[in-house]
Amino acid sequence: MSNQSVIIKSNRYGLVVLLDDQPDWDTIKNEVAEKFRSSDKFFGDAQMALSFQGRKLSAEEEAELLKIIGESCRIQIVCVVEENTAEEQAMKAAVESRRPVEQHDLANLQDGRFYKGTLRSGQVLESETSIIILGDVNPGARVVSKGNIIVLGALKGNVFVGAAGNESAFVAALSMAPMQIRIGDVIARSSDGAARRKKKADETPKIAFVENGNIYIEPITKDVLNDINV
Amino acid sequence: MSEVIVITSGKGGVGKTTSTANIGTGLAKLGKSVVMIDTDIGLRNLDVVMGLENRIVYNLVDVVEGNCRMKQALIKDKRYPNLSLLPSAQTRDKTAVTPEQMVKLIDELKPEFDYILLDCPAGIEQGFKNAIAAADRALIVTTPEVSAIRDADRIIGLLEANDIHKINLIVNRLRMDMVKRGDMMSIEDVIDILAIDLIGAVPDDEHIVIATNQGEPLAGDSSLAGTAYMNICKRIMGEEVPLMNLDVNNGFFAKLSKLFK
Numbered sequence: 001m002s003n004q005s006v007i008i009k010s011n012r013y014g015l016v017v018l019l020d021d022q023p024d025w026d027t028i029k030n031e032v033a034e035k036f037r038s039s040d041k042f043f044g045d046a047q048m049a050l051s052f053q054g055r056k057l058s059a060e061e062e063a064e065l066l067k068i069i070g071e072s073c074r075i076q077i078v079c080v081v082e083e084n085t086a087e088e089q090a091m092k093a094a095v096e097s098r099r100p101v102e103q104h105d106l107a108n109l110q111d112g113r114f115y116k117g118t119l120r121s122g123q124v125l126e127s128e129t130s131i132i133i134l135g136d137v138n139p140g141a142r143v144v145s146k147g148n149i150i151v152l153g154a155l156k157g158n159v160f161v162g163a164a165g166n167e168s169a170f171v172a173a174l175s176m177a178p179m180q181i182r183i184g185d186v187i188a189r190s191s192d193g194a195a196r197r198k199k200k201a202d203e204t205p206k207i208a209f210v211e212n213g214n215i216y217i218e219p220i221t222k223d224v225l226n227d228i229n230v
Numbered sequence: 231m232s233e234v235i236v237i238t239s240g241k242g243g244v245g246k247t248t249s250t251a252n253i254g255t256g257l258a259k260l261g262k263s264v265v266m267i268d269t270d271i272g273l274r275n276l277d278v279v280m281g282l283e284n285r286i287v288y289n290l291v292d293v294v295e296g297n298c299r300m301k302q303a304l305i306k307d308k309r310y311p312n313l314s315l316l317p318s319a320q321t322r323d324k325t326a327v328t329p330e331q332m333v334k335l336i337d338e339l340k341p342e343f344d345y346i347l348l349d350c351p352a353g354i355e356q357g358f359k360n361a362i363a364a365a366d367r368a369l370i371v372t373t374p375e376v377s378a379i380r381d382a383d384r385i386i387g388l389l390e391a392n393d394i395h396k397i398n399l400i401v402n403r404l405r406m407d408m409v410k411r412g413d414m415m416s417i418e419d420v421i422d423i424l425a426i427d428l429i430g431a432v433p434d435d436e437h438i439v440i441a442t443n444q445g446e447p448l449a450g451d452s453s454l455a456g457t458a459y460m461n462i463c464k465r466i467m468g469e470e471v472p473l474m475n476l477d478v479n480n481g482f483f484a485k486l487s488k489l490f491k
Contacts, residue, residue, distance in 0.1 A: 118425050120387030121380050138383050138423065156423075 006031040008039065014049030014081070017065075021055040028055070032065055033072045040073035051081040110230070112147065119143065119157065139179055148172075148230070158182075167210045168229050172220060176206035181215055183208065188215040234336055234346045235466070236365035238389075240381030242352030244373045245402040245432070248442055249459070250349040251279040253369075256449035256463030258313035262344040265304065267336075268318040269361040270351035271326055277317045281308065281445020291319040294331045300338055314343075324356040329363035336364040345466075354388060362389060367396040369429065373403045374415040379423055386426060398429035400462065405434045406477045430462035433476045 005020035005028060019028055050069075052062065066077060112130035119125055119133065121140030130147030141157035143149055146164045148171065155173035160182040162169030167184035180189045188208075207224060208217045218224050237250045247270075254266040268276035271291060277283040288303035293316070307313035316339075319326065339346055348365060351357035362368070368389050372382040382399075389397055401417050408414035417431050432438075435455035441448040449459035454476065461471045 120390075121384040123387050136423075136425065140380055140384065 006035050008035055010048075014051070014078075015075075017050065017052050019052060019055035019057075025061070029064065029068055033068045036069050036072040036075070040075075043073060043075045045074040045076060047076045047078050049079050049081050050077050110147075118153075121157075137173075137178075145169075170207055170209040170228055172205065172207040174205045175203055176208070176217060178208075181208050181217075183210045183215055186210050186213060186215055232340045232343050232346055233367060234340075234348065234365050235367045235369060236348040236350050236362050236394075237369045237371060238350035238358065238361065238385055239352065239371040239378065240354065240385040241372075241378045244371050244378050246352075246371050247276050247279050247349055248438060249369070249371050249400060249402065249432075250276060250347050251442075251447045252449040252456075252459040253463055253466070254280075254313055254315075254345075254347050255307075255310065255447040256460050257345050257347075257466065258307065258310035259450045259460075260463055260467065261312070262467070263312040263342070264345045264347065265314040265316060265339055265343045266347045266349060267316045267339075268349050269332070269357060270349060271318045271357065271360075272320065272323040273351065274318045274320045276349045277305070277315060279442050279445060280315055280447065282315055282317075283445075286317045289317045289319040290335070291322050291326045294327050294335060300335075324351070324360065327360050329359050332360045333364045354384065358385075358388075362392055362394060365394055367398075368394050369398050369400055370424070370426065371400045371402050372420065372424070374401060374409075374417075374420055376415075379415075379420060383424055386424060397426050399424060399426050400429060401431040403434040404431050404476060410477075428473075429465050430458055431473065431476060432458040432462075 005023045007018040009016040009018060017032070019032075023031075050066075052065065057065070062080065066080065069075065069077065112132055113127055114132050114134060115125055116134040118135040119137045119141035121138055124142045124144070125131065125133075126144040128146050131143060131145045131149050133143065133149070133151045133153065135151075136153040137143055137151055137155045137157040137159070139156045142160070143151075143157070144160040144163050146162065146166070146169075148169050149159050149161050151159075151171075151173035153173070154175035155171070155178045157178065158180040159171050159178055161171050162184040165184050167186065169183055171178075171181055171183070178190060180187065182188075205220045206217050207220050207228070208215055209224075209228065210216075237246050237253070239246050247268075250266055254264050257264045266276060266280075267290065268274055269290070270276070274289075277286055282305050285305045288298040290303065292298045293300055293303045304314045304316055307315065336346055348361045350361035370382050370385060372378045386397055389395075399421065401420050404417065405414055409416045417428065421428055433454050435453055437448055437451075437453040438455045447459075448456040449463065450456055457474060458476070461474060464471045
């Protein structure tokens with residue numbers, strides 16, 4: 001098994017499996033299994049596109065190899081790209097169309113739940129779906145959602161929306177004075193001493209969203225809402 | 231049936247013990263039979279504020295461990311025979327008692343008293359859990375400072391999680407002159423954050439310091455703080471008492487300007 005009749009090459013979006021066309025089919029199969037098993041740790045359960053090269057494969061043979069790969073490691077094969085297409089481009093398109101929002105995530109983002117009551121210091125509310133809070137989020141409290149968060153009250157604590165890395169998520173509140181807002185991987189914190197200096201928090205309803213990698217907080221107007229995607 | 235009230239705050243030094251002593255005294259003055267329990271095991275001080283430290287023979291832990299009978303550990307107040315104190319132990323710590331034991335102990339006291347006041351230790355650990363285990367009702371003491379309010383907020387959350395929903399707020403050490411200048415949060419600001427019902431506000435009054443040091447609670451006397459505590463006691467009993475005007479200016483210039491009025 002020391003021969004190199006199977007070589008795995010990878011690029012950003014997937015794997016290219018180079019198969020030698022000399023050895024017999026069983027040797028190829030064994031080696032594919034071996035290679036993928038030993039690289040299981042390295043790839044983890046990444047989603048990848050795959051292409052086979054160097055050997056003409058029939059449809060059955062290809063299916064057989066995919067089955068072997070599926071049994072040997074946790075990689076999720078998103079698609080198999082035909083040889084001779086511009087591999088990386090094709091793989092990129094295939095993988096990115098699946099990411100960043102997976103099918104069930106999408107359903108969750110559209111979904112929401114209500115929470116009634118004041119969230120107090122030390123309390124954490126987490127949800128796979130969007131959250132609408134009928135009450136205040138006090139300093140020291142934390143709300144985390146993979147979708148959006150709307151606070152029908154004063155937001156004075158920490159919020160984290162788009163927790164799965166979705167930067168199109170938003171936070172809206174009747175009174176916006178958060179300690180920290182995190183949208184996807186972008187974090188903004190309140191200016192130092194702002195909460196203490198200000199006698200009363202601003203009472204205009206506001207919305208926070210990401211644009212060009214920065215978090216903006218703006219009054220809720222038609223124009224702003226038009227730019228929001230849900 | 232008696233009502234079990236825990237006096238708590240989260241943060242230390244905001245006036246839990248002073249409030250307990252004064253509310254206990256006030257309720258006794260109004261003719262109710264009251265027992266105050268110091269649940270701050272290891273940091274005993276309610277007895278000092280009440281001026282009863284020289285009478286302690288047995289304590290709460292002795293009762294729980296069966297070293298004495300309840301009657302032996304209860305200390306009668308100097309001024310009001312219908313007011314009693316169950317002191318805490320000084321030589322042990324919070325782990326000496328469990329919440330279940332506290333419930334049992336308080337159940338034993340219920341038939342004999344109208345009000346059972348629990349002076350809660352600062353913090354949210356074992357001592358806090360012991361103190362709230364048997365409570366029907368909670369009084370949150372806070373000063374108008376962000377740190378105290380933050381802790382009070384956390385405490386309210388924990389009380390609600392423990393199914394205590396009758397929660398009232400005491401805003402302590404209020405200085406109206408500072409509130410007027412905008413240097414201190416007003417009662418309204420505090421209520422706005424904590425979103426619970428106010429049962430009373432106690433002004434920052436030097437009489438309190440004097441009374442505490444002398445071991446003579448001032449609830450019901452003519453001082454501003456004494457009146458404020460008495461009003462709180464009446465509200466605990468269900469009476470409707472309007473909030474008093476704390477804005478009494480005793481400064482030199484105020485007196486001077488009165489002369490020219």
